[in-house]
Amino acid sequence: MADHQTLTGIGVSVGTAHGPVVQVRPAPKPPAGEEPTTDAAAAGGKVREAMAEVAASLTERASRADDHAKPILEAGAMMAQDPGLAQGIDKHLAEGKGITNAVNDATEEYCAMFESLGGYMAERVTDLRDVRDRTIARLLGVPEPGVPDLEEPSILVALDLAPAETATLTPTTTLGIITQAGGATSHTAILAAQLGIPAVVQVAGALDIPKGTHVAIDGGVGEVIVAPTDAEKEQLAERSRRRAAALSNVRGHGVTKDGTRVQLLANIGTAEDAERAAAEDCEGVGLFRTEVLFLDSDTAPTLEEQQETYERVFRAFGDRKVVVRTLDAGADKPLAFANLGEEENPALGVRGLRLQRRRTDLLETQLDALAAAQKATGGNVWVMAPMVAIREEAQFFADQCRKHGIKVAGTMIEVPAAAIRSTDILEVCDFASLGTNDLSQYTFAADRMQGELAGLLGIWQPALLDIIKMACDGGRITGKPIGVCGEAGGDPLLALVLCGLGVSSLSMAVGKIKAVKTALRLHDLGTCQRMADAARRAKDAKDARQAVIDLADPVMLDLI
Numbered sequence: 001m002a003d004h005q006t007l008t009g010i011g012v013s014v015g016t017a018h019g020p021v022v023q024v025r026p027a028p029k030p031p032a033g034e035e036p037t038t039d040a041a042a043a044g045g046k047v048r049e050a051m052a053e054v055a056a057s058l059t060e061r062a063s064r065a066d067d068h069a070k071p072i073l074e075a076g077a078m079m080a081q082d083p084g085l086a087q088g089i090d091k092h093l094a095e096g097k098g099i100t101n102a103v104n105d106a107t108e109e110y111c112a113m114f115e116s117l118g119g120y121m122a123e124r125v126t127d128l129r130d131v132r133d134r135t136i137a138r139l140l141g142v143p144e145p146g147v148p149d150l151e152e153p154s155i156l157v158a159l160d161l162a163p164a165e166t167a168t169l170t171p172t173t174t175l176g177i178i179t180q181a182g183g184a185t186s187h188t189a190i191l192a193a194q195l196g197i198p199a200v201v202q203v204a205g206a207l208d209i210p211k212g213t214h215v216a217i218d219g220g221v222g223e224v225i226v227a228p229t230d231a232e233k234e235q236l237a238e239r240s241r242r243r244a245a246a247l248s249n250v251r252g253h254g255v256t257k258d259g260t261r262v263q264l265l266a267n268i269g270t271a272e273d274a275e276r277a278a279a280e281d282c283e284g285v286g287l288f289r290t291e292v293l294f295l296d297s298d299t300a301p302t303l304e305e306q307q308e309t310y311e312r313v314f315r316a317f318g319d320r321k322v323v324v325r326t327l328d329a330g331a332d333k334p335l336a337f338a339n340l341g342e343e344e345n346p347a348l349g350v351r352g353l354r355l356q357r358r359r360t361d362l363l364e365t366q367l368d369a370l371a372a373a374q375k376a377t378g379g380n381v382w383v384m385a386p387m388v389a390i391r392e393e394a395q396f397f398a399d400q401c402r403k404h405g406i407k408v409a410g411t412m413i414e415v416p417a418a419a420i421r422s423t424d425i426l427e428v429c430d431f432a433s434l435g436t437n438d439l440s441q442y443t444f445a446a447d448r449m450q451g452e453l454a455g456l457l458g459i460w461q462p463a464l465l466d467i468i469k470m471a472c473d474g475g476r477i478t479g480k481p482i483g484v485c486g487e488a489g490g491d492p493l494l495a496l497v498l499c500g501l502g503v504s505s506l507s508m509a510v511g512k513i514k515a516v517k518t519a520l521r522l523h524d525l526g527t528c529q530r531m532a533d534a535a536r537r538a539k540d541a542k543d544a545r546q547a548v549i550d551l552a553d554p555v556m557l558d559l560i
Helices: 040-064 069-080 083-094 099-117 125-140 187-195 230-247 271-278 303-317 353-358 360-377 391-403 416-420 422-426 436-444 451-456 462-478 492-501 510-521 525-537 541-551 554-558
Strands: 005-008 010-013 016-023 154-158 174-179 199-201 214-218 223-226 263-268 284-289 321-325 380-385 409-413 431-434 482-484 505-508
Touching: 010 187, 016 174, 016 230, 040 069, 040 083, 040 099, 040 125, 069 125, 083 099, 099 125, 174 187, 174 214, 187 199, 187 510, 199 214, 214 230, 223 230, 230 510, 230 554, 263 271, 263 321, 263 510, 271 284, 271 303, 284 303, 284 505, 303 321, 303 360, 353 360, 353 391, 360 380, 360 391, 380 391, 380 431, 391 409, 391 422, 409 416, 409 422, 416 422, 416 436, 416 462, 422 431, 422 462, 431 462, 436 462, 462 482, 462 492, 462 525, 462 541, 492 505, 492 510, 492 525, 492 541, 505 510, 525 541
Parallel strands: 016 154, 154 174, 174 199, 263 284, 263 505, 284 321, 321 380, 380 409, 409 431, 431 482, 482 505
Antiparallel strands: 005 223, 010 199, 016 214, 214 223
């Protein structure tokens, strides 16, 4: 019997549950000592056959799935048919690698590219690895990974749930989901929330919980109790009831208790994301990551291809604001058609707007497509550039936007220099949006993909809050709006601090909007400002968060 303990992760689907653990069947691994490939062409044919079978299986599942699961399964099927991935496998086969090792290594190269993008794109690696695992299983002639038949209502535990598996779950048999990996905008998180299944991701030690162990989870605060007592089960149930009451009937604009408006917006990466988010109670889009359109291609998407996608997004949101980030690629985010060569330090290299200035054809085509889509739909379109560091860069981008017919031009603030001199930058553009992930890693000289440095990168770090305050001061002086488009805006407690610092909009995974909306309505602007001051005075991140909790309405304890 497992020892009583409490594990923590990221709550991605609210609600509480308790029940026995069922571990998801693990993925097969390439066998040690696999025979090297001697006939690369024949091996490539076998791989393509296996991938075609995976695509057909996922497509068949999609035909039986509901409207939420269908596009996710179809996306997996498309990845299984991606010629770029197949060509990457061919390269490894030509080097003589064994067939399953070639599949694995080529997939991991793709995953590394996606992970370098961070956020939404980093969480698409689950889809890629699912295709890899199913392909390897077929090549080895073993069962595909997945959820076993559930003999009783259970709580699923996995490294990460593949989209094809998550899409088949039902709340009657799956009481909750715990994953050791995953993220706030992963398909697991999205579908769990849509199905009303409590879910917690990034739970260290989840895979060590023995099968059959009774656990209790709170998908709101990200808590997992192994071998819970009856009292703990009741406490979780009561917390769930209180949270449901606090979130009930919360609709409309984001606004503080005393009437200060804070726009609450959604983060999206595709037209499908947009159409799902537009159906929810949100005020628009705070970050449309357009680089999704450019990945997995040997050539840049045409103006017509881009325009078609942008029109779908703008039509979905009608007159609601849509903030578009132009292509954020280069250096550590390589594109086959925009490769400027290796760099000594890619994180500090030619990426974002720096790449766009080298390849003005990419920028001009994208701006023309956006302008055409805006004209065709009448959309409320705001466009911003990534990786802006100085005023001259902001001026260049704003000039390009206006030249191509874009009326509202802004910049990301993800470099400390831009935050410190935000007044200068905002004098030449219309708005700015804080990218808290990059801003954090550049402030603390800590790679956000390096797990052991995670403690430095928390948004609660007082030094980072100071940097954000500098950026907001520039907005106040120039009268220009400052938003936050990192997932930090989806933390209900932190949202109060950001509001107090002067942020006028918050963008997040759409499922988090209701909790943030509730938090804002519980507090007036003066309280938010006192919270911000208290957090900045703290000596470390832990004390900063506690200082804010001490000032918050007690209901917040049920939302965080």
